[in-house]
Amino acid sequence: MLTTEENEVLCRVGPDTPMGKVLRRYWTPAFQLADLPKPDCPPIRVTVLGENFVAFRDTKGRLGFLDELCCHRGASLALGRVEDCGIRCIYHGWKFAVDGTILEMPNFPNSTFKDRVKHGSYPVRESGGLGWVYLGPPGTEPPFPNFAWSDLPPEEIEVSEMILDCNWMQVQEGSIDSSHVGVLHLDTLAVSDPGPRTVGSFQFAGEPWDLGLIPPRVSDPRGFGVEERNGNPQEGTPARPARRGVGWPSTDNGPRIEVEYTPFGFHYAAIREVTGDPTKKYVRITAFVMPYTAFIAGATGAIMVVPRDDYTCSSIIVSPVPKDAEGRPMRGLANRGIDPSVWGPEPERRRLRIPPQDREAMAAGKSFAGFRGGNRIQDAAVQMSEGKLYDRRKEHLVPADLAIIRLRRLLLDSVRLVEQGKKPLGLGEGYDFTKVSGLSAVVSADTRWQDLVPGHQGIPSRSSQVEA
Amino acid sequence: MSEPRDSTPASVVWSNDHRSPSASGDHPPDPYLSIVIDQACTRIWEVWGEEDTIVGLRVNPAVYRAVARARPGEVVRGYPLMLLGLELVPDETVATYEPAVIRG
Numbered sequence: 001m002l003t004t005e006e007n008e009v010l011c012r013v014g015p016d017t018p019m020g021k022v023l024r025r026y027w028t029p030a031f032q033l034a035d036l037p038k039p040d041c042p043p044i045r046v047t048v049l050g051e052n053f054v055a056f057r058d059t060k061g062r063l064g065f066l067d068e069l070c071c072h073r074g075a076s077l078a079l080g081r082v083e084d085c086g087i088r089c090i091y092h093g094w095k096f097a098v099d100g101t102i103l104e105m106p107n108f109p110n111s112t113f114k115d116r117v118k119h120g121s122y123p124v125r126e127s128g129g130l131g132w133v134y135l136g137p138p139g140t141e142p143p144f145p146n147f148a149w150s151d152l153p154p155e156e157i158e159v160s161e162m163i164l165d166c167n168w169m170q171v172q173e174g175s176i177d178s179s180h181v182g183v184l185h186l187d188t189l190a191v192s193d194p195g196p197r198t199v200g201s202f203q204f205a206g207e208p209w210d211l212g213l214i215p216p217r218v219s220d221p222r223g224f225g226v227e228e229r230n231g232n233p234q235e236g237t238p239a240r241p242a243r244r245g246v247g248w249p250s251t252d253n254g255p256r257i258e259v260e261y262t263p264f265g266f267h268y269a270a271i272r273e274v275t276g277d278p279t280k281k282y283v284r285i286t287a288f289v290m291p292y293t294a295f296i297a298g299a300t301g302a303i304m305v306v307p308r309d310d311y312t313c314s315s316i317i318v319s320p321v322p323k324d325a326e327g328r329p330m331r332g333l334a335n336r337g338i339d340p341s342v343w344g345p346e347p348e349r350r351r352l353r354i355p356p357q358d359r360e361a362m363a364a365g366k367s368f369a370g371f372r373g374g375n376r377i378q379d380a381a382v383q384m385s386e387g388k389l390y391d392r393r394k395e396h397l398v399p400a401d402l403a404i405i406r407l408r409r410l411l412l413d414s415v416r417l418v419e420q421g422k423k424p425l426g427l428g429e430g431y432d433f434t435k436v437s438g439l440s441a442v443v444s445a446d447t448r449w450q451d452l453v454p455g456h457q458g459i460p461s462r463s464s465q466v467e468a
Numbered sequence: 469m470s471e472p473r474d475s476t477p478a479s480v481v482w483s484n485d486h487r488s489p490s491a492s493g494d495h496p497p498d499p500y501l502s503i504v505i506d507q508a509c510t511r512i513w514e515v516w517g518e519e520d521t522i523v524g525l526r527v528n529p530a531v532y533r534a535v536a537r538a539r540p541g542e543v544v545r546g547y548p549l550m551l552l553g554l555e556l557v558p559d560e561t562v563a564t565y566e567p568a569v570i571r572g
Contacts, residue, residue, distance in 0.1 A: 001505060001551065003498045003534060010502075257513065393538040397505060398553050399512045409506040 002392040002408070009415055010408060011167045011389055013307040014050035018415045022424050023049055024136040026291055027144055029304050029316060030124075031055050031131045032159050035347060036063065043087060044347075045078035048133070050309045054078045055124070055131060056098075059085045064098030065133045067120035071102075096121075128152070128318045129159040142427040145264075145289060148434045149301060149320050160317045160334040162343060163351040164380055167389040168307035171315055174383045175294045175303050176407060178270035178284050179400045182253050184382060185375050186368035188213060193248050199368070200253075209366045212337030213374050249274050249442055250282045257402040258449070263458040264436060265290040265410060265426040268403045269449040270297075274442055283449045285439040287456060288407060290414070290426025298440035311388045314350075315376070338373040354381050431458055498534035499564050508567040509552055521572035525554040531567070532558035 002010065013020045030048045036057040043056035045068060052068040054077040064087065068076055075091035082088075086103050088095040095104040100121030102114035123134040123141060127150045134141045149157055164171055174180070182189070183199050190206045191213045197204050208214070252272035259268040267287040274280040284297035292304045301319025308314060321329045335345060342353045355377065361367035371377050397405065414424035435455025443452070450456075508525055515522055527535075535549050535556060542549070549556045554569075562568055 001501055001535070001538065003501050003538060005498065006500060006502050256516075396550070396553070397509075399509050399516075402509050402513065405502070405506050405509050408502045412500065412502050 001395055001397060004391075004393060006408075006412060007390075007392045010392075010411060011169050012050075012310055013168070014310070017050075018419065019411065020049055022411070022414045022418050023291055023307070024134075025140065025418065025424050026136075026142065026427070027125070027132045027134055029128075029130040029292065029306055030065070030133045032161060033126055033129050033131055033154070034159065036131070040082045043078055043080055043082055045076070047308045047312075049135060049307055051135075053122075053133075054080070054087070056080075056082045056087050058082065058087075058098050062098045063124045063126065063131060064096075064100075065122045065124040065131070066096060066100055070094060071117075071119045072105075129154065129157045130316070130318065142423075143429055143431075145293075145428065145433040147293075147302065147436060149318065150434075152320060155329065156321050158317075158319055158321050158331055158334060160319075160345060161350050162315045162376060162380065163308070164313055164315055164384055165311065165351070165388065166313065166384045166386065167310060168305050168313035170383045170386050170390050171313050171379075172292075172294075172305040173404045173407065174379050175296070175305055175315070176286055176288050176403050177401070178268075178286060178297065178403065179253070179255055179257075181284075182248065182250070184369055184378050187371075187378070188375050189248050190368075198251055198253075204368055205365055207366070209361060210337060210372045210374065212372065251275050252282075254400065255284075257400055259402050259406045260450070261410075262287070262456050263426070263431040264288075264428040264433065264456075266403075266406055267453065267456050268406070271449065279445055280442050281445050281447075282442050283440070283447075283452065285449060285453055286403070287436050287438055287453070288403075288410075289428070289433070289436060290424070291411065295436055295438035297438045299438055315380070317376075334376075336374070338377060342373070342377070352377075352380050352384075354384060357381075495533070495537075496530075498537065499528070499530050501531070501534060501538075503565050504531050504567055505551060507565055508554075508569070511567070511569050512552060512554075515569055515571065522554060522569045523572040524557050524570035525551060526557045526559040526562050526568040526570060527551075528562050528564045528567075529558040529560060530564055532556055 009018050013023055028048060031044060031046045035044050036055060039057055039059050039061045041057055043054050046053045046055050054066050054068045056064050058064060066077060068078060070077055070089040070091060072089065072092055072094050075089055077087055077089055080087045080089050086095045086097050093104065093106040094102065096119045097103055100118035102119060105111060105114055125132045125144060128147065186197060186204055186206065187210050191208045191210055194208055195206045197206050250272040255270040255272045257268060257270055259266055265288045267285060270284045272282040274282050286297050287295040292306055293302050295302050301317060304316040304318065306314045306316065317334050319334060321331055322333065324330050339355055342355045343349060355371060355373065357370040358367055359370060362370045369378050371381050410425055418424050437453065437455065439452055441452060504527065512522055532549065535551065536543050539549065557570065
């Protein structure tokens with residue numbers, strides 16, 4: 001639960017908002033590099049943190065990230081011509097370099113204006129298939145967060161972006177929440193680990209229904225993610241998909257939650273009983289890197305939630321490309337099972353349209369949630385159902401929501417710090433971001449979960465005492 | 469139970485002094501419920517780790533009033549005010565950002 005004031009601060013991201021000022025102090029993944037594939041390709045319009053920009057790749061392959069509207073009279077540079085190491089406005093021909101330098105002013109050729117003023121431009125870096133930008137005050141750029149997959153070549157990394165029509169915090173809170181996995185995602189679990197499960201008093205048969213999710217056989221010698229497919233399908237029956245990692249060895253929908261601050265934000269463990277084995281526990285560790293990135297337990301990559309504006313956000317999955325048994329890269333796994341009519345990877349199809357809920361399948365006991373397409377569709381359906389911008393005065397949190405509670409605390413504490421002229425939390429200065437990961441494991445009951453992620457150790461991100 | 473290395477951050481001392489009054493001007497700014505709830509939730513998990521039970525939450529009256537203002541429908545219906553599934557008990561001896569659990 002938040003007050004009205006807190007909710008507004010948490011959710012609004014424009015340049016003059018408290019949270020907008022905080023978010024601009026971090027490197028922000030703003031666009032896909034695949035959308036600017038080669039020098040002098042067409043520019044793209046990018047909306048992020050409530051502002052509009054243009055991104056382009058010049059003749060030498062360098063990225064530029066500029067204010068969208070030409071500084072002359074406001075025509076959109078997204079209509080511009082990318083040529084000869086710059087982008088030219090089609091209105092009056094003004095031309096700009098990647099760093100905002102005004103190269104040409106055809107209607108005022110001998111002016112010194114272009115030597116004294118630059119068009120608005122921002123630092124931009126290429127990493128993990130994404131263009132990252134820094135929109136904060138010049139000279140305040142923090143260290144760039146290089147994750148384990150950040151430097152993989154383009155053919156070894158995959159980016160999958162969904163645009164959702166709701167405020168970013170609803171999606172961010174959902175991405176880090178572990179306690180819903182054994183409920184909302186029962187249909188996905190039924191594919192990866194079939195079998196009966198219980199939700200409260202409801203008995204779910206747990207037979208595979210969303211068959212588009214069944215993964216092919218993959219193997220990855222790098223160890224990013226390994227799964228095997230066992231058995232041959234009998235005629236007339238679907239192939240039984242193999243267990244992925246530890247499967248879901250628990251019927252416990254009330255996990256114990258333990259949260260700790262880390263140099264990058266926080267990590268937490270959702271600890272569940274292992275069905276039939278009191279000597280073991282099932283641990284799912286999620287790491288949250290301020291302010292956008294979550295490493296979900298069991299996933300090989302990361303999910304980033306980036307606000308486009310107050311009512312729209314991008315949910316971006318970045319993951320190493322696994323390989324099949326023959327060592328061939330297998331792309332598109334993050335999108336498998338998603339109906340092309342509701343979403344696609346192409347720029348014009350990334351805005352998600354929630355499919356109709358299959359009530360017949362739910363009534364027949366074949367599906368729990370009634371949404372085909374896997375976790376991303378199920379998550380988006382509930383997150384967008386909260387409305388364009390959820391009023392958190394209405395909610396009734398429970399202790400299992402501790403990770404979400406801590407997420408809000410971290411963000412709102414950062415607002416306070418930035419207001420006082422200090423740095424926000426979780427910048428991870430001096431920290432090696434390649435060590436951040438999520439993890440899913442069955443361990444002995446006396447194992448310290450923190451020992452499973454030793455790379456998360458370091459000086460926790462702490463706020464200094466603020467004088468009243 | 470594994471021991472968290474730090475269950476609460478080093479304090480960010482929040483002050484209401486600089487904040488504007490409520491939009492209607494009829495009461496001082498509400499406390500930051502995000503902090504109250506974080507502190508309370510941390511206490512709850514600590515007590516549960518001791519295998520003890522909790523039956524309520526003592527909060528500063530300012531917190532109690534802030535929750536009441538946010539939940540007018542529940543107040544009208546006569547429901548108890550609750551956070552984290554626990555009934556709130558206003559207590560002037562409790563600091564704004566140091567809610568106290570009531571053990572069973």
